[in-house]
Structures are given as C-alpha cells and as structure tokens.
Amino acid sequence: MTEQTPQPSAFTLFDLHSHTTASDGYLTPEQLVLRAVEMRVGVLAITDHDTTDGLAAAARAIELQQLPLILIDGVEISTLWEHHEIHIVGLRVDKSHPALTSLLAQQTEFRHQRAEEIARRLEKAHIAGALEGARRLADGGALTRGHFARFLVQAGVADNMAQVFKNFLAKGKTGYVPAQWCTIEQAIDVIHQSGGQAVLAHPGRYDLSAKWLKRLMIWFKAQGGDAMEVAQCQQAPNERSQLAKYAADYQLLGSQGSDFHQPCSWIELGRKLWLPGGVEPVWRDWILPARSQ
Template sequence: MAEPFPYNPFPIYDLHSHTRASDGMLTPDELVNRAVARRVGVLAITDHDTVAGIAPARQAIEKDGLPLQLVAGVEISTLWENHEIHIVGLGVDEHHPDLTAFLHEQHQRRMARAELIAERLEKAHIPGALEGALALADGGAITRGHFARFLVAQGKAENMAQVFKNYLARGKTGYAPPQWCTIKQAIDAVHHSGGRSVLAHPGRYGLSAKWLKRLVAHFSEEGGDAMEVAQCQQPPHERSQLARYAQDYHLAASQGSDFHQACPWIELGKNLWLPGGVEAVWLRFPHIIQVAAPQA
C-alpha cells in the first residue's frame, strides 16, 4: 500500500481554474495532477457556465489519492452597464436543481451568441466557424476562446490576443453582444446552490477607478460575498488597490490563477498571496472550503 501524502497545514489556494469542460486546455484529470505538482493544496474548478468538470476531477483525486482539496465552482457570465462581468461561485452543489436550470439557460444564451458570431464571420468570408469552434469545445461549453483558436488555426492571426483584437472585440467583424443574466441573478443562483459568490478579476474589465468602484459597490449591494484580489500577473499596485476595495465594501478576499493552459506568466498557484488587512474567503466561509485535518 502506498504511503499517504503528508498533511500540509499551509496549502496554496488557487480558487479559479478551467478545464476542457469549457475553454481550458487540460482535462480535469490532468488539471488536478498539475495542481498537485505545482504544490497547490486547495483548487477550485470554475469552468464557464458549467460544472461538468467537477465530477471527473473528484474521481481522479480519489483514484490516485491526491493531496488536494477540490472546491466545486463555476464562473458565470453576466452583463452590467454594457460590460461583461464574471462571477465565480465557490462551494456550490453542482447537482442542485436551481443551479442546473440556471446553467441550462446560460448554455442557451451561449449557443445563441456562438451562432451569431459564426454568422458574422461567415459574412466576412470566414466559413465553418461554428463547426470549428464546436469541434474544439469537444462537448464543453463553447466560448469566444474556441472561435479564437479556430481563427488562429485558419491562419487569420498569429495568436489568440491578435484574434480578439482584430475579430472578436467590440466593434470588430465577429463581435456579437452578449445577452447574459444580471449580476443579481448569478449571485442568487450561487447562493441557492449553497455557494458563495466572488467578483472575478476586477482589474481586467478595462474600467476606470470610478467605474470599478461602482461595480464593486453594486456587487456588494446585490449580496456578493467576496472579490478576487490576487492573480498571477497584475499591474503594479493593483493588488493593494483591490484589497482596499474589498475592505471598503466588506467583501472577503479571494485569489486565483484563472488557469487555462501553462504559459510563462500564468500558472497554477503562481504568485498567489493576499495583502494584509483583508479576510480570506476560506476563513470567512470555512464551510465551503475546508482542508482535511491529518488522520489520527
């Protein structure tokens, strides 16, 4: 019988990651094994508008006896003031009927947008985009990332960033405005399933400081629980600025890599730490993120 992994009282928390159930490049099995190799002790899988990756990840952890606490999560796309804002749910019951019904509606919205993107690319003499993106999604939730990968493969751009800039950003050929749910609806869906809601990567929406504070205030007023303060890569002083906002609006602080695939600047568990003065989401809400104590 293999020796058990040693108990780690100070695990790395990475509470935002993706698998091939949405637009990540790793299977759930590959993701959890990579997390362990990167010394992550608590990992949340937060695929876009789906919880399909959680069960196979849990099975892989149990099968291999991995020293990893899995947090069932989801990343929900919402619309606020004409901006697409993402809400992470942590500690959700992935089988809860309210969450299942809600994510089904999100899936329908996601497919409708994908069809419109493909239609606009077709008019720009780029055929087969929907079929190509669906093939890359391989049964997972389709995202603009899948269209970007298709366009790179078609030689329309050299990389994903270039595709978004030239084809998929607002005002470009393949852009289709989202028709997502509201922030309030996302928060309620997370709460009904027993989870806690987190405002994802607030610094990445291109908002001015004034508008970012409005967003954080709105999220808090609608019953939001926490906000992501720490990511792998952030501009100077962003982490401390977000920490102040978390304090000002009485939100817990979360951290996550938003891992999709390995690259030099984003990696599971990399550079994830919280500034002083904030309360970590796993301390404020220990019932959703629990690290097992060593066995007697």
C-alpha cells in the same frame, strides 16, 4: 497598504479560479488536478464558464489516485452589468441544485445562439467553417469565443488569439455579437441558493475607470456579493494592494486565483497567490476535509 508575502510553510496554497476542457481550458479535469498537485496547490477550485461538467471527473481522479488535493466545486457565471460583461465566481456550490442547473442551462442556450451568430458574421466576411471548427475545439465543452479565436489562429487568419480578439471579436468588429447573459443579482441569488459564495472575478480586467469599478463593487455588495478576487498570478504594479483596499472599503472577503487555462510562462496554477495583510480570506470559515497523503 504595504503588501506582505506570507511564508509558504505557513499556509495551504489556495487557487480558487481555474478552467478545464469543460469550458475553454486546455487540460482535462484529470490533467488539471495532477498539475495542481505538481504545482503544490492544496485547495483547488475548478470554475469553468457557465458549466460544472468538469467537477465529477476531477473528483474521481483525486479519489482514485489519492491525490493530496482538496477540490472546491465552483463555476464562473457570465453576467451583464451596465453593458459590461462581468464574471461572478461561485465557490462551494451544490452543482446539482435545481436553481443552479436551470440558470446554467439558460446560459448554455445563450452560448449556442451567440456562437451561431458569430459564425454567420464570419461567414459573411469570407471566413468559412468557424462554427464547426470552434465546436471541434470545444469537444463537447461550453462553447466560448476562445474556441473561435483558436480556430481562426489555426486557420491562418491571425497570428495569435490576442490578434483575433482585437481584429475580429471585439466590439465593432466583424465577429462581435453582444452577449445576453443573466444579471449580477441573478447570478448571486443562484449561487447563494446552491449554498455557495459569490466572488467578483478579476476586477482589474474589465477596463473600467476607478469611478466605474467602485460603482461595480458597490452594486455587487448591495446584491449580496460575498468576496472579490484580490490576488492573481499576473497583475499590474500595485493592483493587488489597491484591490485589497477596495475589499476592506466595501467589506468584501478576499479571494485568489490564477484563472488558469493552460500551462504557460506567465499564468500558472498557484503562482504568486497570496493575500495582503488585513484582507479576510473567503475561506476563513471553511471546514475543509483532510487531504490524502
């Protein structure tokens, strides 16, 4: 499949995967929407990990400042499939729907339990104060392993976050605690109940063989999954065209998103986000409100 980059003037730039301080992002919702406008994003989905807490503040900031930005209410739900942690993005969800709020409350409880166990194991390895440090960095947001990684870097235990995950938080390492997330089918069902579309997030990042990745997509589609992320701002060579082929093969719509967490040189809001020709976009049937000018 030949990749064709559309002309910027021919489309509204969609970035349908981003994070705020409501989970493990570095920018507040207010800061994120301002940066999205700065980066010329026209439609932004905020998809924090297992929480929708940042959406209201983002919507208020857009309205108060009359920003030329359309906000899509989203969430990124952590799931377990065949002992792999797989993330499912929900787009255009009703954040107040009882089924969604109930599932996210369950996921939050799992997060708290895992965080306490991670801290206990790090304590046994003579790394003290990890839970308090991670909670301080989360500042009331969803507590993630990323917050532990940031704490360990600040504490001088490792030089960078990648080193923390490799040496402390990966499977078999001191601070590794198996997740207890919901299933893919539960996530898809709740997203649909709340009026949203279920998107398989960053399928190229799960360290799966081609055989297992195809099994994942077949399973996702069989459970009613709607779309898969095809385009990201940082991808391996030919990954985008291969994912586009998979989307066509398994009759899934295509989505795109930066998975933005913080300003940096290689991952940025809206950067290199376009779908190859022949991919039906997840937004094809959306009726979007006019943006403020």
